[in-house]
Amino acid sequence: MNDQLTAEIKSLVAKVIKLPEEKVGLDADIFSDLGVDSLLGVEIFAALDKKYNLDIPESRLENVTTVRDIVKLVEEMVKH
16 A cells, blocks of 8 residues: 555545544544544545546445545556
8 A cells, every 4th residue: 555645545534524633544444433424425535536536436435444445446546
């Protein structure tokens, strides 16, 4: 995993959900541990789409439950 990308995504997630970055662990479940609901989830992925010029298909989000999953997904999509 790219350290810079990981730091950027942790920062973005923390900003959207209004938590200090140090509270956003890579293996934290974004729903149960970080309290992300569907609206915040949409905001996170809209911010990722905008920042990295992506169009993340909804079907790719089904298995995304941790910050680490988000980083891996963005890494894959940026490479293509």
